[in-house]
Amino acid sequence: MKKQWFAILLVSVVFMANTPQILLSQTPPVPASVERASAYWSRFKFEIGTAVSFQKSLVDSSYFHQYSPPFLSGAYESQANQTIKIGGKDGWGFNVGFAYFPLTNFGIQLLVDYAKPKLSGNNTDYDVLLNYAMSFEANPPYPNTFEYTYGWPDTAGYLTEICLSLNGLVRLPISRKLAFGLSGGLTYFHVDSLQTGLAYSYYWYEDGWFWGRTFDVKCKIGATEKLGLNIGAELSWVLFSNMCFVLDARYFACPSSTLPMDIIDEGLVTPPPPPYEEIAFNEIRATMNLKEITINPSFYRINLGLKYLF
Secondary structure (H helix, E strand, O other), rough: HHHHHHHHHHHHHHHHOOHHHHHHHOOOOOOOHHHHHHHOOOOOOOEEEEEEEEEOEEEOOEEEEEEEEOOOOOOOOEEEEEEEEEEOEEEEEEEEEEOOOOOOOOOEEEEEEEEEEEEOOOOOEEEEEEEEEOOOOOOOOEEEEEEEEOOOOOOEEEEEEEEEEEEEEEEEEEEOOOOEEEEEEEEEEEEEEEEEEEEEEEEEEEEEEEEEEEEEEEEEEEEEEEEEEEEEEEEEEEEOEEEEEEEEEEEEOOOOOEEEEEOOOOOOOOOOOOOOOOHHHHHHHHHHOOEEEEEEEOEEEEEEEEEEEE
């Protein structure tokens, strides 16, 4: 029995002695092409990139607008309402980036993004109900009624987005010409908007006729200033020497914000004719009595640009 075990042990030793050492290694060999690619990309510790970005905003909000339109010629009771939609569309922007690689494949990245994606939205009709009298001394119920539904145009406007990101970055060489990158980290968002869509009306009585004017008022939403996150991937293709073409896709996530709305004084609301006094802008703001709206400023973007390695 001992002779049998001795024979098995001897055969095993002879087999192991004749087995190539590489087969016994737990780590598979690295192809020479990968080693050459890593050696090539490791020469570059810094990257500076500039790019044009195509951006898709994820804003999707609505606002119920209700107020009391004034009647300038007598006592009145009134109510008007509409629902405006505010949805993010697409837009172009640009960004710049800087990266530093203290290790061969790992680095830090600074990104600055700027874009102005469009806003749109299908608004509901604008409904007005006005009960009025020809004298300011009259008491309700008032004898005259005006009721009308206005078809209303879509929201039109844009967002202004400025984002500053600090990321961790992984650079994975594929060949001497190609490298794949993954990055993600914190983003500081500054986002505000400007759009049309809110209605404002006033009415009066003159020379036996009932008159009125209705305006599509421009408004803005308060600025979002928050910390969020971003994550993305990029493909770098060396064109020549140390210049690369870059394709980058990235998602920017920002918490929703509840922000105030306000109208903008651009002379869009014309004053009524004499003998009525001009309506002050602050009176219009007080009459419309705008509330807050919830906005999600997150977005996607795709970059096309150039990157310089050194």
